Amino acid sequence: xxxxxxxxFQEIGIIPVVxxxxxxxxxxxxxxxxxxxxxxxxxxxxTSAAEQAIKNLVEAFPDMLVVAGTVLTCEQAxxxxxxxxxxxxxxxxxxxxxxxxxxxxxxxxxGVQTPGEIEQAIELGLDFVKFFPAEPAGGLPMIKxxxxxxxxxxxxxxxxxxxxxxxxxxxxxxxxxxxxxWMVKGDMIxxxxxxxxxxxxxxxxxxxxxxxx
Numbered sequence: 001x002x003x004x005x006x007x008x009f010q011e012i013g014i015i016p017v018v019x020x021x022x023x024x025x026x027x028x029x030x031x032x033x034x035x036x037x038x039x040x041x042x043x044x045x046x047t048s049a050a051e052q053a054i055k056n057l058v059e060a061f062p063d064m065l066v067v068a069g070t071v072l073t074c075e076q077a078x079x080x081x082x083x084x085x086x087x088x089x090x091x092x093x094x095x096x097x098x099x100x101x102x103x104x105x106x107x108x109x110x111g112v113q114t115p116g117e118i119e120q121a122i123e124l125g126l127d128f129v130k131f132f133p134a135e136p137a138g139g140l141p142m143i144k145x146x147x148x149x150x151x152x153x154x155x156x157x158x159x160x161x162x163x164x165x166x167x168x169x170x171x172x173x174x175x176x177x178x179x180x181x182w183m184v185k186g187d188m189i190x191x192x193x194x195x196x197x198x199x200x201x202x203x204x205x206x207x208x209x210x211x212x213x
Contacts, residue, residue: 002107005087006128008040008065009156009177013170013208016184016201017042017069017158023052025189030061032194033184036201040065042089042158042179045072051079058084067109069179074100081106089156091132093117098124109156113137118150128154128176135160140168147174163203170211180204 009015016033018041020026026043033041039061043054045068057066067087068080074097077088081104088101088108101108102124111132112118121129131143134157138145143155157169158179169178183200 002087002128005065005107006154006176012038012040012065013177013212014038014166014183014204015040015042015065015067015156015158015177015179016204017044017179017181018053018184018189019044019046019186020049020053021047021186021190023049023056026053026056027060028192028194029184029189029197030057030064032198033201034061034064036183036198037205038183038201039063040067041184042067042069043085044068044070045076045080046070051083054080054083054085071097073097077101077104077106077108089130091130093120095120098126115146115149118146118153122150122153127152128156130179131155131157133159134169134178135165139165140172143169143175144172163207166204167207167211170208 043050054066067089068085069089071077071088071090080088091111093110093112098108098110109128109130111130154174154176156177161178161180162182166178169175183204188197
């Protein structure tokens with residue numbers, strides 16, 4: 001199942017990272033992303049609306065790649081799984097949460113920044129990790145430096161990535177996909193600017209096509 005998810009990540013290229021204040025917005029946002037050519041969302045557990053938002057997206061858009069982000073506890077992981085998230089994503093490496101997901105047979109993508117964290121992930125059989133926060137932690141040069149000794153590891157950088165620098169990340173063959181928020185900013189969602197989100201998603205999808213065609 002994890003290999004299939006990685007293939008989807010690779011195909012989509014840019015994963016919108018979304019914070020929902022109201023789960024009802026999931027329907028309009030999902031439609032905007034799908035129509036814009038980015039049929040994916042990392043719904044962060046930063047708000048109480050996350051679980052229901054994931055359920056709404058999964059039910060309304062069954063072909064959409066919906067993953068749970070900012071999962072910090074086993075309890076949140078359980079809620080994300082029950083909601084239908086395809087993958088558990090964390091900002092850091094919490095061995096308890098990672099082991100919990102693995103024991104349940106559920107795909108998990110923890111965040112890393114250091115060789116020590118990477119080696120813990122590899123020891124647990126993982127070959128796909130989040131690099132967070134990407135830009136503040138050294139950006140693409142840091143990813144390339146970390147990737148060199150760990151030849152089978154692939155990355156999803158998130159944090160500080162935008163329309164101006166995402167091309168450089170996508171060109172590196174060890175990066176499966178990039179996480180980004182610039183096309184799904186909170187004020188656009190709260191103001192109902194879903195046409196604007198669709199246009200930015202379309203622009204991002206075209207960037208992926210340009211780089212990976």
